[in-house]
Amino acid sequence: KTLDDLTDIAGKRVLVRVDLNVPVKDGKVTDATRIERVVPTIRELSEKGAKVILLAHFGRPKGEPVADMSLSLIAPAVEDILDQRVHFAADSIGEKAAAAIAGMSNGDVLLLENTRFHKGEEKNDAEFTKALAANGDIYVNDAFSAAHRAHSSTEGLARLLPAYAGRTMQAELEALEKGLGNPKRPVVAIVGGAKVSTKIDLLMNLVKKVDALVIGGGMANTFIAARGTNVGKSLCEHDLAETAKQIMIEAATAGCAIVLPVDGVVAREFKAGADNEVVDIEAIPADAMVLDVGPKSIATVNDWVSKAETLVWNGPLGAFEIAPFDKATVAVAKHAAARTKSGALVSVAGGGDTVSAMNHAGVADDLTYVSTAGGAFLEWMEGKPLPGVDILHQQK
Numbered sequence: 049k050t051l052d053d054l055t056d057i058a059g060k061r062v063l064v065r066v067d068l069n070v071p072v073k074d075g076k077v078t079d080a081t082r083i084e085r086v087v088p089t090i091r092e093l094s095e096k097g098a099k100v101i102l103l104a105h106f107g108r109p110k111g112e113p114v115a116d117m118s119l120s121l122i123a124p125a126v127e128d129i130l131d132q133r134v135h136f137a138a139d140s141i142g143e144k145a146a147a148a149i150a151g152m153s154n155g156d157v158l159l160l161e162n163t164r165f166h167k168g169e170e171k172n173d174a175e176f177t178k179a180l181a182a183n184g185d186i187y188v189n190d191a192f193s194a195a196h197r198a199h200s201s202t203e204g205l206a207r208l209l210p211a212y213a214g215r216t217m218q219a220e221l222e223a224l225e226k227g228l229g230n231p232k233r234p235v236v237a238i239v240g241g242a243k244v245s246t247k248i249d250l251l252m253n254l255v256k257k258v259d260a261l262v263i264g265g266g267m268a269n270t271f272i273a274a275r276g277t278n279v280g281k282s283l284c285e286h287d288l289a290e291t292a293k294q295i296m297i298e299a300a301t302a303g304c305a306i307v308l309p310v311d312g313v314v315a316r317e318f319k320a321g322a323d324n325e326v327v328d329i330e331a332i333p334a335d336a337m338v339l340d341v342g343p344k345s346i347a348t349v350n351d352w353v354s355k356a357e358t359l360v361w362n363g364p365l366g367a368f369e370i371a372p373f374d375k376a377t378v379a380v381a382k383h384a385a386a387r388t389k390s391g392a393l394v395s396v397a398g399g400g401d402t403v404s405a406m407n408h409a410g411v412a413d414d415l416t417y418v419s420t421a422g423g424a425f426l427e428w429m430e431g432k433p434l435p436g437v438d439i440l441h442q443q444k
């Protein structure tokens with residue numbers, strides 16, 4: 049059920065779970081994408097005359113109040129982006145929340161304090177969920193990026209109140225369905241990032257579902273080393289050689305092509321502007337490390353992107369945060385964006401650093417969908433159930 053099913057809601061108290069877990073430096077929100085994404089749902093409910101009560105977590109405070117994890121720090125940014133007054137209550141349950149809600153007029157927006165200031169939240173505790181539910185008539189979940197957590201505000205509430213997917217949750221699920229649910233083939237996946245160890249389940253699941261799996265970033269070194277190639281001082285999890293081989297065997301069995309770099313950009317130090325050279329992947333100097341995939345590899349990856357009808361992307365191809373080791377990520381992102389714009393490709397990117405990589409490449413608005421989810425995007429790509437989504441699907 050979506051907001052389309054919510055018509056007569058003037059004066060109703062709608063508890064909206066949003067993800068305001070945004071990066072903050074020196075008191076300033078450094079990436080407001082998650083806030084921007086929840087604006088459509090808040091505005092729509094407010095315009096329909098609902099009393100919009102926002103529930104969210106911020107950081108990992110372990111069940112008790114922590115001053116620098118207070119959502120009062122995020123409220124001004126929400127207010128700015130929403131361009132509407134956002135009231136704040138210093139607790140997510142109890143008297144403070146009830147008093148603030150009692151003072152709301154139709155269309156008002158209220159942000160409740162970090163739900164994780166109570167131990168019950170992460171335990172999905174029945175009493176805590178009940179205390180949250182006491183403040184609402186309807187529950188809307190617009191936090192896909194927290195949907196891998198079975199917490200009171202992400203899962204429990206949907207059992208107690210009539211529950212609906214918000215606009216961002218809806219868009220996210222539709223995009224993901226296009227990406228891996230019932231995708232147009234060929235499907236190509238690009239998986240990058242530093243470590244294989246955090247993405248074993250992901251790789252194992254993808255090789256069964258996609259036609260080609262491009263492996264880049266630091267994790268490619270583990271695969272290259274597993275076949276006996278010297279990777280010099282490159283980031284490499286040598287102890288995962290057997291796992292890497294197993295993934296390659298699974299891929300071969302499933303008919304999925306594994307695409308590894310054939311050349312790399314190497315440097316002697318990990319810093320912006322470090323002296324660097326392009327070498328064949330079989331000729332990495334013993335004292336150097338690979339920080340990006342090389343031009344021949346970029347051409348190969350782009351060929352795969354050209355053949356693909358669907359692309360799912362998680363993780364950068366190189367150390368994109370330090371120039372000039374961002375070249376491969378930027379080149380492939382631009383190519384994917386151009387094909388998407390021409391209507392030839394459905395492209396879905398997400399997880400961890402991927403949003404910043406796509407922003408850095410300037411293509412975040414040109415792909416079919418860029419998910420702001422980290423863990424939730426990965427778990428979805430791993431084929432795992434997401435409690436916050438499953439409970440919404442169970443609503444009649």
Ligand code: 3PG
Pocket residue numbers: 067069107108193194197421422423424
């Ligand atoms: C995230 O930042 O990925 C979500 O907000 C979930 O946060 P968590 O990993 O602390 O549950």
